[in-house]
Amino acid sequence: MGAALSGLTEGSNGSGVGPGLGDIPESCVACVFLYLTPPEICNLARLNRAFRGAASSDAVWEAKLPANYQDLLHLVPPERYRNLPKKDIFALLSRPVPVDDGNKEVWLDRVTGRVCMSIPARAMAITGIEDRRYWNWLPTEESRFHEVAYLQQIWWFEVDGAVKFPFPADIYTISFRLHLGKYSKRLGRRVCCFEHTHGWDIKPVKFELSTSDGQQASSECCLDETAHDEINGNHKRGCWIDYKVGEFIVSHTDPATEVRFSMKQIDCTHSKGGLCVDAVYIVPSDLRQRKRRVLK
Amino acid sequence: MASSRKITLRSSDGESFEVEEAVAVESQTIKHMIEDDCADNAIPLPNVTSKILAKVIEYCKKHVDASKAEDRVNDEDLKAWDAAFIKVDQVDQATLFDLILAANYLNIKSLLDLTCQTVADMIKGNLFPVRNEWLNFTFSIANRELVLVCLTEWVAHRRLFCS
Numbered sequence: 001m002g003a004a005l006s007g008l009t010e011g012s013n014g015s016g017v018g019p020g021l022g023d024i025p026e027s028c029v030a031c032v033f034l035y036l037t038p039p040e041i042c043n044l045a046r047l048n049r050a051f052r053g054a055a056s057s058d059a060v061w062e063a064k065l066p067a068n069y070q071d072l073l074h075l076v077p078p079e080r081y082r083n084l085p086k087k088d089i090f091a092l093l094s095r096p097v098p099v100d101d102g103n104k105e106v107w108l109d110r111v112t113g114r115v116c117m118s119i120p121a122r123a124m125a126i127t128g129i130e131d132r133r134y135w136n137w138l139p140t141e142e143s144r145f146h147e148v149a150y151l152q153q154i155w156w157f158e159v160d161g162a163v164k165f166p167f168p169a170d171i172y173t174i175s176f177r178l179h180l181g182k183y184s185k186r187l188g189r190r191v192c193c194f195e196h197t198h199g200w201d202i203k204p205v206k207f208e209l210s211t212s213d214g215q216q217a218s219s220e221c222c223l224d225e226t227a228h229d230e231i232n233g234n235h236k237r238g239c240w241i242d243y244k245v246g247e248f249i250v251s252h253t254d255p256a257t258e259v260r261f262s263m264k265q266i267d268c269t270h271s272k273g274g275l276c277v278d279a280v281y282i283v284p285s286d287l288r289q290r291k292r293r294v295l296k
Numbered sequence: 297m298a299s300s301r302k303i304t305l306r307s308s309d310g311e312s313f314e315v316e317e318a319v320a321v322e323s324q325t326i327k328h329m330i331e332d333d334c335a336d337n338a339i340p341l342p343n344v345t346s347k348i349l350a351k352v353i354e355y356c357k358k359h360v361d362a363s364k365a366e367d368r369v370n371d372e373d374l375k376a377w378d379a380a381f382i383k384v385d386q387v388d389q390a391t392l393f394d395l396i397l398a399a400n401y402l403n404i405k406s407l408l409d410l411t412c413q414t415v416a417d418m419i420k421g422n423l424f425p426v427r428n429e430w431l432n433f434t435f436s437i438a439n440r441e442l443v444l445v446c447l448t449e450w451v452a453h454r455r456l457f458c459s
Contacts, residue, residue, distance in 0.1 A: 032412040
């Protein structure tokens with residue numbers, strides 16, 4: 001990126017070719033920045049004084065923050081954001097902010113400034129979670145909450161959750177982050193064990209969501225592939241997959257949107273097990289499409 | 297309808313352009329000059345060359361004509377016209393920046409938005425010529441303090457945004 005920048009002020013080095021990018025005044029640079037993303041702005045800030053000044057201007061960063069960023073700020077202790085310029089407010093909010101006594105996390109996507117949320121398994125109601133024959137908590141670095149719920153075996157598989165939050169107007173996708181099989185590190189390599197993994201190919205799991213204003217969505221998916229696909233390699237095992245529940249639309253930030261979501265497989269004629277449940281992600285839909293499997 | 301009064305604009309290289317008042321007042325700067333009664337003779341624009349002034353006038357004329365028509369279809373046609381107007385191989389980069397400076401000086405918001413968005417797209421598309429000696433660039437700056445400040449800021453920005 002540094003190499004690319006060196007050519008940007010070609011014209012302004014007095015070669016008489018005419019003005020270059022380095023010659024435009026700060027107010028015009030701020031205008032250009034309205035069309036660029038925060039990482040691009042920060043990269044360009046090192047170009048010259050006008051760019052540096054424009055990259056710190058409140059007008060530019062206020063446009064990058066969501067309309068209801070004040071609501072997000074209220075989640076943070078006031079002494080952390082008092083007197084901060086808008087740019088630093090953006091930086092503050094683009095790191096995960098705990099919500100609901102630390103049960104959930106909210107952050108702004110660094111590129112688009114849109115609100116994303118993550119709800120850990122701890123904050124969800126999981127049937128049988130207190131029974132160690134069924135569920136266990138595994139500490140791990142592969143989850144942003146540093147632990148996942150591991151299902152050994154159960155007949156009634158149900159995970160429910162809810163959140164009430166002033167989401168900015170947008171279309172959001174809810175997804176569950178799941179992993180078939182138990183993973184661990186052996187001699188520095190990641191190893192998966194599928195000794196408990198069973199029952200997911202018999203009947204599909206049902207994912208549902210509903211909102212306080214009457215929207216509903218659902219989807220069904222078999223979490224595992226049937227046995228004969230194992231010859232070609234089972235792509236559903238051994239990796240984290242985001243299972244999309246559905247989408248919901250937020251039209252107004254006020255009143256706060258309440259969403260309930262769940263994941264169920266309650267056919268008690270067969271047992272299932274060998275699954276890690278990490279978290280639920282609520283992310284603007286077109287953002288999710290851009291970042292397919294990189295949610296960590 | 298008010299009579300279309302003609303305003304004369306004089307570029308930095310002495311060329312005069314006669315335009316209708318409605319076109320001239322697309323520029324807030326010129327509009328204020330007219331309101332302050334400074335426009336009896338030609339309005340001098342020392343910061344704008346004739347080449348750029350001609351383009352600016354072309355832009356303003358098109359937008360004034362478009363706003364007169366009542367057709368909604370004209371919105372898309374106008375956008376297409378704007379895109380053709382600013383297309384970089386027609387408008388070389390120096391002209392593009394001259395247009396930004398002119399739009400800023402003359403305070404024509406729509407032209408400023410159009411040109412700034414074009415520059416933003418070019419930055420995203422890496423359409424600026426690339427030179428490989430980044431070190432030459434940083435150390436050729438006479439003001440060493442600026443280098444230090446920029447480098448410090450860059451490190452701070454990287455920490456914040458590029459982790």
